[in-house]
Amino acid sequence: MSHMKDLKLQRWHINDPVSVIRTYPSASPKADGLNWIRELTDEWKNPFLIVDSEVGRLWNHQLQSLYSTSSGHYLMDAAEELKNTFTLDQIWESMAGAGVRRDTPVIVIGGGLTCDIGAMAASTYLRGLRLMLVPTTLLSMVDACLGGKTGVNLAGVKNQVGTFHPAEMIVIAPEYLETLPGREFRNGIAEALKTALIGDPGIKTIIQEVCETKYSSDQILEMIERCLIVKGDIVSEDLLENGSRMLLNLGHTVGHVLESASEFRLSHGEAVGLGMIAEAAIAVRFGGNSNLPDEIKHFLEISDLPTEIEGIPSSEVLTRLLQHDKKSRRSGRIWALPFDWGDCRLTPMTTDQEEEILPEALSCLRA
Numbered sequence: 001m002s003h004m005k006d007l008k009l010q011r012w013h014i015n016d017p018v019s020v021i022r023t024y025p026s027a028s029p030k031a032d033g034l035n036w037i038r039e040l041t042d043e044w045k046n047p048f049l050i051v052d053s054e055v056g057r058l059w060n061h062q063l064q065s066l067y068s069t070s071s072g073h074y075l076m077d078a079a080e081e082l083k084n085t086f087t088l089d090q091i092w093e094s095m096a097g098a099g100v101r102r103d104t105p106v107i108v109i110g111g112g113l114t115c116d117i118g119a120m121a122a123s124t125y126l127r128g129l130r131l132m133l134v135p136t137t138l139l140s141m142v143d144a145c146l147g148g149k150t151g152v153n154l155a156g157v158k159n160q161v162g163t164f165h166p167a168e169m170i171v172i173a174p175e176y177l178e179t180l181p182g183r184e185f186r187n188g189i190a191e192a193l194k195t196a197l198i199g200d201p202g203i204k205t206i207i208q209e210v211c212e213t214k215y216s217s218d219q220i221l222e223m224i225e226r227c228l229i230v231k232g233d234i235v236s237e238d239l240l241e242n243g244s245r246m247l248l249n250l251g252h253t254v255g256h257v258l259e260s261a262s263e264f265r266l267s268h269g270e271a272v273g274l275g276m277i278a279e280a281a282i283a284v285r286f287g288g289n290s291n292l293p294d295e296i297k298h299f300l301e302i303s304d305l306p307t308e309i310e311g312i313p314s315s316e317v318l319t320r321l322l323q324h325d326k327k328s329r330r331s332g333r334i335w336a337l338p339f340d341w342g343d344c345r346l347t348p349m350t351t352d353q354e355e356e357i358l359p360e361a362l363s364c365l366r367a
């Protein structure tokens with residue numbers, strides 16, 4: 001006779017999904033910048049640092065005091081082809097060489113790519129170390145720094161291997177944006193516009209102001225904070241993406257297809273922007289606001305992001321590329337569709353429905 005019984009364990013979270021976000025408005029010019037380093041508290045003493053090499057180069061002078069008090073550091077080039085297990089292994093080796101212990105905190109300074117792999121190193125080395133993220137691109141400030149997803153690419157698929165390891169502390173220092181190339185800045189604006197559609201229509205007004213004034217630290221900081229509030233609410237409810245977190249994929253289902261079909265000539269933000277227009281057109285078929293595709297186009301135009309493309313992928317290419325989407329299930333996919341500003345809904349579609357609806361929705365992107 002079997003003696004099997006269920007042990008009733010209290011449901012536990014992988015980690016507290018809500019990170020502390022500390023913002024440092026940049027009042028001072030670059031030469032005196034990076035107040036966050038001066039104000040680091042003792043609990044982050046002697047950290048192991050993982051730093052985007054471009055940020056390391058541009059902000060070398062300001063980072064010196066941090067290097068000199070760290071346990072060690074790893075500089076990495078932010079290239080998707082290097083976001084892999086080989087680089088992860090090099091980071092682990094570097095941590096071992098630096099004598100990283102269970103009580104050594106990890107601070108990652110860089111864009112979303114460096115944050116993803118650096119956080120993965122922190123989450124796996126010695127089965128998990130305390131983590132601070134210091135995002136340095138607009139995209140990583142408004143989105144990637146929060147929510148605990150870590151990852152590396154494998155077998156040509158983005159973020160195929162990863163963990164959930166929310167940062168204990170996130171430092172937002174918008175002064176890093178002073179050195180960010182314009183195209184990277186626009187990638188972040190596309191994600192902010194996505195957040196306006198998901199949960200805070202007021203963000204689009206700030207985007208308009210940011211685009212008109214080009215650079216105003218106060219407005220950018222407000223935009224970042226409001227994006228993080230929307231994302232924070234979603235991820236603290238559904239860290240592991242079993243439900244509402246899928247809303248954050250808005251624009252990304254079509255976006256990833258366009259990004260791959262363009263052989264990455266389109267940047268991620270450009271592709272997500274186009275994806276939002278097409279997905280709003282799909283939403284119209286389900287009763288969404290019929291003006292929304294044009295309204296999204298307007299905000300992309302004022303942000304200098306593309307609203308149309310030359311070669312729309314054929315139905316065959318679309319179907320093939322959609323199969324690689326992580327949201328794919330045997331019967332189709334769950335789409336995050338924008339019905340209106342602040343009204344994004346999870347909508348399942350069968351493969352047959354996709355084949356019928358997608359070509360027409362994508363035709364609104366034709367140049």
Ligand SMILES: NC(=O)c1ccc[n+]([C@@H]2O[C@H](COP(=O)([O-])OP(=O)(O)OC[C@H]3O[C@@H](n4cnc5c(N)ncnc54)[C@H](O)[C@@H]3O)[C@@H](O)[C@H]2O)c1
Binds near residue numbers: 179
């Ligand atoms: N974990 C998440 O929730 C999440 C969400 C969205 C995206 N991501 C990941 O984020 C990555 C994209 O991140 P990204 O858009 O921040 O780009 P990135 O990290 O690839 O950086 C883009 C470029 O900007 C440079 N750079 C970074 N900060 C700079 C600065 N202050 N000044 C000058 N140059 C700077 C980098 O060296 C790089 O050349 C992807 O790998 C994606 O998978 C993760």
